[in-house]
Amino acid sequence: MTSQVSKTVLRLEAEGVQALQDGINFKKNLEDGKCYIIYKDEDKIRACVNQCKHQGGLFIKDIEDLDGSTVRCTKHYWKLNVATMEYVNPPDSFMQDELEAVLSDTDGSLELVELNPPDPWTAEPREAQELHDGEITLTYLTHACMELKAGNKRMMFDPWLTGPAFARGWWLLHEPPSDAMDRLSQADLIYISHMHSDHLSYPTLKHLSKRRPDIPIYVGDTSRPVFWYLEKSGVNLTNINVVPFGVWQNVDEHLRFMILMDGVHPEMDTCLIVEYKGHMILNTVDCTRPNNGRLPHGVDLMMSDFAGGASGFPMTFHGGKYTAEIFKYKSWIQYYYNWAGFKGYNLVIRVIETDDDFKPLKGGYEYLVDFLDLSFPDVRPERDHAYEEIKNRVNVMRHVVLNGGLWDDLYIGFNNRMSRDPDVYHHK
Ligand code: FES
Numbered sequence: 001m002t003s004q005v006s007k008t009v010l011r012l013e014a015e016g017v018q019a020l021q022d023g024i025n026f027k028k029n030l031e032d033g034k035c036y037i038i039y040k041d042e043d044k045i046r047a048c049v050n051q052c053k054h055q056g057g058l059f060i061k062d063i064e065d066l067d068g069s070t071v072r073c074t075k076h077y078w079k080l081n082v083a084t085m086e087y088v089n090p091p092d093s094f095m096q097d098e099l100e101a102v103l104s105d106t107d108g109s110l111e112l113v114e115l116n117p118p119d120p121w122t123a124e125p126r127e128a129q130e131l132h133d134g135e136i137t138l139t140y141l142t143h144a145c146m147e148l149k150a151g152n153k154r155m156m157f158d159p160w161l162t163g164p165a166f167a168r169g170w171w172l173l174h175e176p177p178s179d180a181m182d183r184l185s186q187a188d189l190i191y192i193s194h195m196h197s198d199h200l201s202y203p204t205l206k207h208l209s210k211r212r213p214d215i216p217i218y219v220g221d222t223s224r225p226v227f228w229y230l231e232k233s234g235v236n237l238t239n240i241n242v243v244p245f246g247v248w249q250n251v252d253e254h255l256r257f258m259i260l261m262d263g264v265h266p267e268m269d270t271c272l273i274v275e276y277k278g279h280m281i282l283n284t285v286d287c288t289r290p291n292n293g294r295l296p297h298g299v300d301l302m303m304s305d306f307a308g309g310a311s312g313f314p315m316t317f318h319g320g321k322y323t324a325e326i327f328k329y330k331s332w333i334q335y336y337y338n339w340a341g342f343k344g345y346n347l348v349i350r351v352i353e354t355d356d357d358f359k360p361l362k363g364g365y366e367y368l369v370d371f372l373d374l375s376f377p378d379v380r381p382e383r384d385h386a387y388e389e390i391k392n393r394v395n396v397m398r399h400v401v402l403n404g405g406l407w408d409d410l411y412i413g414f415n416n417r418m419s420r421d422p423d424v425y426h427h428k
Contacts, residue, residue, distance in 0.1 A: 003221070004120050004246025006113055006266050006292075009049075009099065010036050014108030023068035024061060024082055026050065036112060037071060038101070039082040045101045047112045048085060053094045054078050100263045100292050106344050113263075115292045120246030121258055121273050121280070122296075128278035136276055138301065142176040144199055144285060146303065147183055150255050150276040156187040157272070157283060163203025167396045167405060169413020170198055185211040189251065191218050191259070193285040194269050195226050196408060202233045214239045220259040220270035221245060232404070245270075263292030327398055333367050334376060336401050343374040347386045353394040358417050361394050391417040 010029045012020075025038040035050035037059060050059050057075030064072075069083035079089035085096040100113040117123075139147045144158040161176045161184065177183075184190070185208055193199050208215065216239045219226040227240055243249055248256045254277045262269035271290040274281045283303040284290040348371070353364030360366065368377050372385070380387065396415040399405070410416060 002247075003244030004260070005116055006261065007116055008111045009034065009114050010047075010112040012110045017103070017108055017110045020045075024071060026060075036099070037082050038110075038112075039069065041083070045103060045110065046082065046085065047099045047101045048082065048096045049099065049114075052078055052080070053087065053096065098293060100289070105346065113292070115246075115261070115263070115294070117246065118292070118294050119296070120260075121248075121275075124248060126275065126278040131277060131279065136279070138281070138303075141180050141183075142172050142174040144193070144305070145176065145180075146283070147187075148274060148281070150274070151252070153188045153251055153255050154183070154186060155251075155257070155274065156184050156190045158193055158199040158285065159184050159190060159204050159208070160198050160201035161204045162207065163201060165196070165198035165201065166413040167197075167400055167409040167415060169396070169409065169415040181207055184208055185215065187215065189216040189218055191257070191272055192226055193220075193271065193283075194222070195224060195228055195406070196286070196412075197406075199285070200226055202229070202235055205235045205237060206233075209236045213237055216241060218243055218249065218257075218259065220261060222261070222270060223267045248275075260291040262287035263289035330365065332401065333365065333369075337369055337374060337376075339404075340407065342407075343371050345371045346384075347371045347388065348377075348380055349387075350389045351397070352389070352391045353397055354391045354417075356393055358391050358393070360391075364394050386420070386422065388418060388420045 010027060012027070020038060020040045022040055022042075025040065027036045027038055028034070029036070035058065037048055037050050039046045051057075052059060052073040052075065054073065055075060057073040057078075059071035059073055059080060062070040062072035062079055065079075067083075070079050070081050070088060072079050077089070078087060080086070080096055081088050082096075085098050087094045087096070097118065102111045102113055104110070135151065137149045139149075141147055141159075141161070143160050145160055146157045148155045148157070159180075160172065161180050162172075164171050181204075184204070213236050215237070217237060218241050221242050221244050225242070227237075230237065230240075243259055245259060245261050248258050250256045255274070257272060257274045259270050259272055262271065265288065269285070269287045271285050271287045272283045273296065274283070279300045280296060280298070281301045281303070282290075282295065282299045284305070285303075286305055349369050350366070351369065352366045353361050355361050355364075368380065369375075370377055370381060370385075372381075390411070392410055393415050397410065400407075400409045411418065
């Protein structure tokens with residue numbers, strides 16, 4: 001079984017994107033001759049392969065359609081609404097498989113991306129077998145940490161059982177059961193979905209590694225490695241398995257699992273399908289668009305996130321002295337942002353170091369960073385740009401810089417106050 005890969009099937013440069021008309025656009029990849037349909041309106045771009053679900057016919061503009069959102073198949077006249085990706089003829093029938101349309105904020109280009117194969121779980125299918133009472137149990141421990149017992153195997157997902165996450169920006173809302181660490185160390189395997197510290201919890205793994213350094217841990221083969229900080233963390237884990245996407249991993253004759261990527265953050269986020277005796281459990285974890293929106297049918301149990309954030313209670317910050325040598329010199333600012341290597345993006349940020357009440361700190365730094373060319377101007381540039389003002393508690397800011405932590409540690413949680421102009425979500 002080969003691994004699932006994410007592939008760009010069509011790319012339009014900025015001029016091509018600007019030339020797209022509102023409504024339906026037909027495009028061809030000149031290299032391989034494959035045809036695509038791109039639908040554009042003021043708030044979205046949707047795209048699909050120009051191929052009918054009936055028998056693979058080619059769509060053309062539907063001249064009877066007054067809305068300008070429907071195409072008609074040249075073979076037997078099925079009709080597809082490209083604005084919704086629903087077939088309107090036959091009505092209530094199929095959905096067209098959608099491609100991910102990734103519009104670049106940097107150079108204005110558009111890429112249509114598909115996952116191949118799109119539904120890898122259909123490989124080597126297994127018939128659902130009868131289960132007896134209690135043969136599978138799933139227990140919520142805390143946050144994203146779940147314990148799955150299937151047959152005589154125990155799996156744990158995303159164990160954050162102790163300590164803070166996001167540089168003390170988040171703490172556990174639910175106290176885990178008192179025996180949670182024992183259960184974790186008895187697991188047959190652990191799945192960790194991604195690198196964020198509420199899923200990859202080094203304080204938890206530190207406890208675990210003292211008891212079972214060789215416990216099998218599975219992560220997906222993301223381009224930003226889940227265990228990016230392992231060496232620096234000082235945690236000793238010797239059995240970390242990085243597995244390809246979309247390939248069944250057999251645990252025993254009845255139990256197998258498969259890690260899938262996220263369509264929006266394929267470089268980082270993953271989700272999981274577990275199958276026991278032909279019964280499927282889907283854990284979408286933090287994925288925005290798990291497996292690019294294409295998911296198995298007939299799943300027996302699905303787990304998903306239920307909130308866009310977590311509680312910051314209890315907050316335990318206190319004032320302190322920040323005597324680290326590097327912060328005496330303003331040059332750390334340039335050094336840090338150059339080291340982080342993020343640029344080529346039309347964003348200007350103002351960072352303000354604050355006390356614990358988010359009041360500018362006497363002696364704290366306040367500076368601008370222009371990510372277009374990674375310069376550090378004194379005033380905001382004249383050109384149009386996205387602007388973000390970030391107030392960070394100084395101890396958190398400096399802890400992250402000193403330890404080379406994730407930028408996510410600065411903006412997730414209750415350690416900062418952000419304002420932005422325009423007030424819209426954007427990311428890179
Ligand atoms: S192939 Fe499209 S309607 Fe038959």
